[in-house]
Each structure stands twice: as C-alpha cells, then as structure tokens.
Amino acid sequence: MAFKHSKSIDPTDDLGFGSQPVIRNQPLLNRDGTVNVRRKGVSLLNTADYYHNLIQMSWGKFWVVILSGYMVVNLIFAGVYTLVGHDSLYGADGSTDTDHFLNAFFFSAQTMSTVGYGHISPKGTLANTIAALESMLGLLAFALATGLLYGRFSRPSAKISYSKNILVSPYRDNGKGLMFRLANLRKNVLIDLNIEVIFSYNEDVDGKPVRRFFPLELERRQVTLLTLSWTVVHPLDGNSPLRDMTLAELERTGASFSILLKAFDDTFSQTVHSRAAYYHNDIVWDAKFKQAFDRDEDGTIVLDLSGIDRYELV
Secondary structure, X not given: OOOOOOOOOOOOOOOOOOOOOOOOOOOOEOOOOOEXXXXXXXXXXXXXXXXXXXXXXXXXXXXXXXXXXXXXXXXXXXXXXXXXXXXXXXXXXXXXXXXHHHHHHHHHHHHHOOOOOOOOEEOOHHHHHHHHHHHHHHHHHHHHHHXXXXXXHXXXXXXXXXXXXXXXXXXXXXXXXXXXXXXXXXXXXEEXXXXXXXXXXXXXXXXXXXEEEEEOOOOOOEEEEOOOOEEEEEEOOOOOOOOOOOHHHHXXXXXXXXXXXXXXXXXXXXXXXXXXXXXXHHEEXXXXXXXXXXXXXXXXXXXXXXXXXXXXXX
C-alpha cells in the first residue's frame, strides 16, 4: 500500500538524495537536521574541510583541538631544545633530564606566546635560530586561532527550538492536523520566516524500494515576525498524502518529515537557516500542545521556552 496523493511525482523534490531508499531505519536527516551521510575516499591530508570543521564543531571539541595543538607543539619544541643540549638555555636550572625537559617546555610556551619572562633565554646560534622560528610560528598560530574564534562568534546562525514530538491534533471543525511547534531561543529578532515540510517514505516500484518526497501543504508557510512560538500545521484533509495514515504504515515505509526553515536575522542583516527532522516514532496521536506563554502581573507576555514540548492527550 502506498500513501495517497493527488499530485504527480516531481523528481526535483528529493532533498538532494535522489530516489535512494531508507534502509535499516537509517534516516536521511538526523534529528538535529544534519545530513546522515558518511563520506570516504578523502585523504587525511586534504585541507579542504579543516576550516569548516573548526568553525562548525562544538565548543567543547574546538577547545580540545586548540589546547591539544598548543600542548603538542610545545612538547615538540621542548624535545628539540633538549636534543640540542642541556646547556642550550641560559638560566635552565635542574639536575635531572626531567627538570631540563620541563624548563625547555615552559621556555617554549613563553617563546610561542612572546611573553619572555627573561629567566630562561637561548644560548648559541642553533638555540636562538630555533627560538626565532618558534616565535614566528607562534605569532601565526595565535593569529589563526584568533581568526577562528572570531569566525565562530560572528557566524550568523539560527538557534531554533523544535518540539520533541509532532502531534496529530484536532483542527478546525471536526478535522485533524499534523502539528509541531518551534520558537527562537535567542533574543534577536527573526523576520520573514519561511518554512517547508517535506514528507518522505519508501515506495515499492516494480519490486524495488524508491524514496518519494512530497512538500506538504501548510496552513501558513510564512510569518513576518517570530515573537512567540509558532505552531506549524499541515491539515489532514482530502489533499494530504497522510489523510489515511497509520502508525504501522509509517513504520513500514520508513516515513520521515524534513523541516527546512529560512529567516532573516535582524542583528546580522543576513539570511539564516535551520533544519530538523521527525520520524514515525515521534508522532503522538490525538494530542494538542499546551500554551507556552502567559502574562505577568504587569500584563507583559512571558514565553516559557521550556514549555515548547508540552502537550496533553485529547
């Protein structure tokens, strides 16, 4: 059994995945909107994605990379100073190899950061040449790290909170609608928001599974200003391919819903995007969202962002 739809197949509605079916419950888009594609065949020495990875990775991973790189470089230069000789550094006190290595390590850290406390200094042409090279590399490395840090802070992005579940709720007069809710987690202003919900599932065509994609008709695709939460509704009427859906059918066909949001960020004066995805097991039947905002004693509207996910059965 295939989902019923009134429109013809549009080969351009494929999210860039073509007709590749979902196999073993592996979604095309992850829950947070990232693409579930594993890439291979790229050399580890390929620098094409270094910048993008450093800009887009989480803050925790970013600081691990920066601090690890800082430690590794200083350890390497400390080893070089140690190999040159224990007498290559003025003021390097210590009687054991460990003491000399630690002195070399801290001297390397001071040289790289151009601090230079003056207690330890290079001795001889070779040690001074190494220190000059490290100082130059240190300036370049800190300039690069500063640029990456600025790029991460200044990169415009949308921080949108989506409800954990997508609900089948009462809609208008004796009707039903497929609904999810979203809100802006930041205090900035998003204007001219446009949203698209693409429903996809596996369909057997001549005994071969093929992925079908259908942009769903929405009650409202655009809002001028996102001030509170926005409940996005797809009416389950006669034109909906989901009007006769069942949980078993959704599960069997690996059904999913891809959310594509585009908005204009008034702070950066740039267009930002956000993505999310829902799967068949995220659907809650016969439920409706609870109100996520209220008013304080002064009459000011208060939006409770922790209440975006709250719903009740009907």
